[in-house]
Amino acid sequence: MKCRRCKAPALIDVRRHNAAFCADCFVHHCQEQVRRAIDAFDMLHPGDRVLMAVSGGKDSLGAWELLVALGYETDGLYLGLGIGDYSDASGRYARDFAAERGLKLVEIDIPAEHGFDIETAAATVRRPPCGACGLSKRHLFNQAALDGGYDVVATGHNLDDEAAVLFGNVLRWDAEYLGRQYPVLPAGPGFVRKVKPLVRLSEREMAAYCVIRRIDYIVEECPMAEGNRHLAYKEALNLLEQKSPGAKANFVFSFLERGHARFAGDAEAERVELTPCAVCGSPTTGEVCAFCRMSERARGRHQADG
Ligand code: Q46
Numbered sequence: 001m002k003c004r005r006c007k008a009p010a011l012i013d014v015r016r017h018n019a020a021f022c023a024d025c026f027v028h029h030c031q032e033q034v035r036r037a038i039d040a041f042d043m044l045h046p047g048d049r050v051l052m053a054v055s056g057g058k059d060s061l062g063a064w065e066l067l068v069a070l071g072y073e074t075d076g077l078y079l080g081l082g083i084g085d086y087s088d089a090s091g092r093y094a095r096d097f098a099a100e101r102g103l104k105l106v107e108i109d110i111p112a113e114h115g116f117d118i119e120t121a122a123a124t125v126r127r128p129p130c131g132a133c134g135l136s137k138r139h140l141f142n143q144a145a146l147d148g149g150y151d152v153v154a155t156g157h158n159l160d161d162e163a164a165v166l167f168g169n170v171l172r173w174d175a176e177y178l179g180r181q182y183p184v185l186p187a188g189p190g191f192v193r194k195v196k197p198l199v200r201l202s203e204r205e206m207a208a209y210c211v212i213r214r215i216d217y218i219v220e221e222c223p224m225a226e227g228n229r230h231l232a233y234k235e236a237l238n239l240l241e242q243k244s245p246g247a248k249a250n251f252v253f254s255f256l257e258r259g260h261a262r263f264a265g266d267a268e269a270e271r272v273e274l275t276p277c278a279v280c281g282s283p284t285t286g287e288v289c290a291f292c293r294m295s296e297r298a299r300g301r302h303q304a305d306g
């Protein structure tokens with residue numbers, strides 16, 4: 001196997017592209033994929049201040065490094081979820097990554113700053129942990145970006161993540177979610193832009209990128225991920241991908257090119273009629289936003305339990 005770009009012995013093959021690369025050219029390939037995603041979806045503009053949400057895992061740390069390599073002014077944001085040893089360890093990886101490269105890491109600790117943890121919040125609102133976690137992340141990422149004067153929040157969702165979410169949305173034909181599934185969500189009043197620069201890179205490519213670039217990341221999955229439906233969707237899609245390389249990318253990018261626009265109206269309807277939350281000021285459809293309602297109840301329970 002020879003590197004497609006320089007003809008040196010190849011180290012990794014990317015079947016979807018029918019190509020193999022040596023270490024240096026693979027790094028170039030990953031940068032190219034990110035650059036193409038940014039261009040195609042108009043994710044970032046020169047001079048943007050980017051806040052990269054990092055979990056300590058391969059995707060977000062790799063994405064942070066890729067954005068910096070491409071010349072974007074990018075600080076990291078680490079959210080402490082209060083998930084026991086997992087949170088302690090993932091925070092250490094994020095901090096070490098930033099310190100070793102002289103990058104700035106903004107940190108928010110939910111238990112210390114908001115008085116609850118994800119498990120308690122999930123129990124209070126009777127949602128699966130990932131629902132309570134996702135709600136908290138969306139709210140706090142946006143808030144941190146507004147507070148810090150950032151133009152955009154970037155997240156480490158890769159091609160496999162996007163394919164799994166799309167698969168789930170299609171299985172339910174959830175028009176509103178399909179309308180919102182796009183690698184860039186524009187800014188609006190009270191919302192900064194959200195982008196997913198890894199949409200053209202797979203989980204396997206990100207793992208290889210981190211090994212080649214010597215990025216030390218947390219390998220364990222979040223203990224709450226078990227039972228998460230997305231894991232089953234990923235397995236199903238991996239099976240398809242094995243039989244027909246490129247199936248995942250085709251599924252996602254054909255949707256973005258030809259399907260998404262048909263659902264955009266369903267997501268738009270959601271955004272109208274927003275007023276500031278009486279507690280935190282972020283745009284919401286009710287009087288108090290979902291995050292503030294959940295955190296208030298979770299705080300009460302956290303204290304009662306504690
Ligand atoms: S951190 Fe949060 Fe994930 Fe853990 S609780 Fe679920 S959503 S699995 S990316």
Ligand code: ZN
Pocket residue numbers: 277278279280281282288289290291292293
């Ligand atoms: Zn609020």
